[in-house]
Every structure is written in C-alpha cells, then in structure tokens.
Amino acid sequence: MKQPLDQDPRLLRLFMAVAECGGLSAAEQRLGLSRSTISTHLSELESRLGFRLCQRGRGGFALTPEGEATYQAAKHWMAAGEAFQQQVLELQHRQLQGELIIAISDDSLNHPNFSFSEVVQRFRAQAPGAHLRVSSLNPSAIAEAIGAGQAHIGLAPQSSLTERFYSKVLYQEQSFLYCAASHPLFDARTHNRQALLQQDFVGAGYSWHAALTEREAPFNTCAIAPELEARLALILSGTYLGFLPEHVAAPWVAKGSLTALLPDELHYTTKMAAHCQSQQRSNKLLHLLFALLNDVHYVNAKKN
Structure with missing residues (x-):
C-alpha cells in the first residue's frame, strides 16, 4: 500500500470538500463535478488508502472513524504545505533584495509599445524588498554607464555599441x-x-x-x-x-x-532593447527584470 504522502493531493482535496459539505450532492457545486465523478474519485482514494472513508447511499452521508481521522490528517498536511510555500516565498524575497540601477533612453518612456510601468508593477510585487534607481539618459551615455558598471541594465537602441552586451529586443x-x-x-x-x-x-x-x-x-x-x-x-x-x-x-x-x-x-x-553586461546576468534582481521585460513585451506583441 502507498504511504500517505504519496497520495494524490487532488483526491485529498476532493475528499476534504465532500467532508466539509456533508455529502456528495452538496459538494457538486463547490467542486464543479458531477456526483458520479466525485464518487469515482472517492472510491479511487479509498482503494489507495485501503479503508473506507465515508458511508454514502440511501442511509445518508457520514464519515467513518478512519475517514474522520484522515480528514484531520489531511487538514494538517495541507496547512503544512501552505506554510512551506510561504517560507519558500519569504526566502525568495530575501534573495531579491538590494539595489538595481536602470538607465532608460530618453526617447522611450512614452512609447506606446514600451510597457515599463507594467514591468515595474510586476517587479515590485515579486521583489518588494528591492530598491530601484532609474535615470533617463541618451543612448551613448547608457552604453558608457553599463560598460563602467554604473548601471545594471540599460533600455536603449540596439547598435554596434551594444554588441558586447547581452541584449533582448523589446520593440x-x-x-x-x-x-x-x-x-x-x-x-x-x-x-x-x-x-x-x-x-x-x-x-x-x-x-x-x-x-x-x-x-x-x-x-x-x-x-x-x-x-x-x-x-x-x-x-x-x-x-x-x-x-x-x-x-x-x-x-x-x-x-x-x-x-x-x-x-x-x-x-x-x-530596435529598442534591454542591455546588460553578460557577467551580470547572475544578479537575481537583474534576471527577474529581464524575464519580466521579455514576458510583458512578448504578451503585448501577441495582443497587437
């Protein structure tokens, strides 16, 4: 027989919903499944566990002693899983801290195809502990700033001056x-x-x-x-x-x-692009910003 942690969490969630609703019929709307489908899934879970979870039929619905114990254990398991996810998220946020210096070409901020505000919104949601320093420069000054390590990322035209950088064309x-x-x-x-x-x-x-x-x-x-x-x-x-x-x-x-x-x-x-020094790509904040720039502009390009 499989160990409890090998059980399909989807089946456990389904069982918990049935238990909390007090029956299969009552759980149909919550789960968005038919009664027969719910019954099939419950039978599969019972088969995996090796004991009956609930009485269901003409006599009404009731959890068996094993079913009640399984329900309580499943609640603790789910809560532990949520706590684990929260701890991992906090660890990720701790890594996404520090300062990210961004230099933006002075002709791009108001371009209809440049979605910088949306990128910043998503960036702040994922890295609330990060500090942004943003400046508007002409393209040559941006290339100089990146090359001198005075800016982590530059949003400027693609050109021969940026061939030595890692770049991603945006629009x-x-x-x-x-x-x-x-x-x-x-x-x-x-x-x-x-x-x-x-x-x-x-x-x-x-x-x-x-x-x-x-x-x-x-x-x-x-x-x-x-x-x-x-x-x-x-x-x-x-x-x-x-x-x-x-x-x-x-x-x-x-x-x-x-x-x-x-x-x-x-x-x-x-061609307007995001540029950075290749060795800077391991910077977690920079990596996140590049991913968001790519994602947002790819999605917007598909829309247009």
Missing part, C-alpha cells in the same frame, strides 16, 4: 525628419531632397548606429543635442530641421506644430 520605433510651423519649409507643397540637406540641421551628436549616422551625415549640422528634449526644443524653434522618433513628434504634429518632410525617403528604424 521597434520609426524616426522621421521634422520641421516646425515657423520654419520656411513647413507650408511648402513639395520638398526637394537637396534643398533639405542645405537647411540648418540639429544632430544627435553621437554615433549610435549605422542608420542614424547614415541619415545625419549629409545634412548641414549646425547644432548638436544628444538629449531628445533639447533636440525637440531646437526643432520647435523653427530654426533647425532634425530627426525625432515618431511617437515623440506625434502630439506636436497633431497640434500642427511639426510636420515630417519626405517621410517615404527620410526615415530610419530603431
């Missing part, structure tokens, strides 16, 4: 060339590429990836603004043309303050 974004309403080209019905290249241009000022470098190189760069907010301000002044991520420009386009120039020609795609 893509499009960037276009924009000018402001006060710029002479804003109301032009047609635009000539060569004429655009002669206009004053504000560049990002860093060699991040080939597409950006290739797009900015031919322009007449008269200003540099690595941070997105500063670059946006210079473009809105009407003095400069410049590239912006589509989601950043969208509110200003909707208000009539910005327009994209030759969008079919002058654009580039960026």
